[in-house]
Amino acid sequence: MQEVSLLPTFDFSEVFSTASGAIFQSDSERCWYVDFAGKLARFDYRNLLKLKKAVYQVDIEQKLLSNDKSPDVEILFICASDHCYVLSLLQVIALKELLQGTFVMLELNHIICDRLYRIVA
Amino acid sequence: MKDIIRAKCLISSDVEALINQQIKKEAHSSAIYLSMASWCNRNGYDFSSEYFFKQAEEERMHQLKFYKYVLDMGGTAISPEITNIKIEYNSFREVFEEALDQEVSVTQSIKNIAARCHKEQDYVTLEFLNWFFKEQREEEYKARRALELFDVIGEEGTGRWQIDKHVGQIKYDSEP
Numbered sequence: 050m051q052e053v054s055l056l057p058t059f060d061f062s063e064v065f066s067t068a069s070g071a072i073f074q075s076d077s078e079r080c081w082y083v084d085f086a087g088k089l090a091r092f093d094y095r096n097l098l099k100l101k102k103a104v105y106q107v108d109i110e111q112k113l114l115s116n117d118k119s120p121d122v123e124i125l126f127i128c129a130s131d132h133c134y135v136l137s138l139l140q141v142i143a144l145k146e147l148l149q150g151t152f153v154m155l156e157l158n159h160i161i162c163d164r165l166y167r168i169v170a
Numbered sequence: 171m172k173d174i175i176r177a178k179c180l181i182s183s184d185v186e187a188l189i190n191q192q193i194k195k196e197a198h199s200s201a202i203y204l205s206m207a208s209w210c211n212r213n214g215y216d217f218s219s220e221y222f223f224k225q226a227e228e229e230r231m232h233q234l235k236f237y238k239y240v241l242d243m244g245g246t247a248i249s250p251e252i253t254n255i256k257i258e259y260n261s262f263r264e265v266f267e268e269a270l271d272q273e274v275s276v277t278q279s280i281k282n283i284a285a286r287c288h289k290e291q292d293y294v295t296l297e298f299l300n301w302f303f304k305e306q307r308e309e310e311y312k313a314r315r316a317l318e319l320f321d322v323i324g325e326e327g328t329g330r331w332q333i334d335k336h337v338g339q340i341k342y343d344s345e346p
Contacts, residue, residue, distance in 0.1 A: 062171045076172040094178045098246075155175055162173040 065150035069143040072151045090132040099127045104145050112138055179244035185295055186245040188283045193236045194250035195279055199272055200229035201255045209259050217338035239298055262330055263320050270313040277306040308342040315340045
């Protein structure tokens with residue numbers, strides 16, 4: 050009898066990566082996988098936007114300049130998502146860079162899709 | 171790679187943010203008109219009070235129109251927080267001066283959204299905004315006419331009583 054292996058199919062394409070992490074898109078699942086801070090987390094459209102908002106809202110400059118004794122840790126909790134990040138300030142900066150790059154690439158992809166497939170020449 | 175974001179949402183995040191700002195502005199407007207209605211009522215200007223109640227309702231309707239548009243396009247509509255609403259006015263005339271200022275600022279802010287849409291070639295939102303431009307034409311006309319009554323009739327003697335009576339009759343029917 051032939052054994053049928055049910056290996057999951059991966060159709061990830063890398064959207065953007067930096068030295069500290071990467072974001073992949075899965076076309077079949079219509080979601081993104083964020084590889085950052087030692088874990089791979091799945092984000093759908095709404096949650097990715099929420100993550101972006103949460104990261105962008107961290108006032109990095111103020112944190113850098115503040116000299117109080119509270120620990121240099123930022124907890125990013127995303128409402129209605131399974132993931133949460135506990136990051137140091139340097140990691141927040143790295144994640145912000147990763148997300149900025151990602152959204153630029155997604156915008157670029159949008160323009161390419163428009164030009165190549167949507168506008169009938 | 172599929173363009174997932176575009177499939178989920180028609181408007182860009184910038185336009186969405188601008189419209190959410192506008193939602194707040196319309197809600198603020200509505201609250202101000204309500205406050206004006208209260209002031210007019212307290213001071214015996216019955217017709218003006220009625221006029222401002224109607225305006226408050228219209229602004230609320232505009233707010234909902236924007237709100238539903240954002241949702242229909244797949245965006246996130248944000249219910250705004252409204253604070254700092256004035257309760258007292260110095261004079262009857264001041265109420266109408268501020269009403270006109272309010273309308274002018276709403277028109278400007280919608281123009282600002284349209285400018286952004288032009289830049290992004292977002293013709294869908296532009297078409298949606300057209301309705302508001304037409305509406306603002308009427309709103310500004312009515313606010314200006316009301317203020318002009320103060321010059322035409324004058325505030326001396328029974329002037330304010332006359333003005334109040336005429337405020338309710340202002341109509342804009344240049345074009346249906």
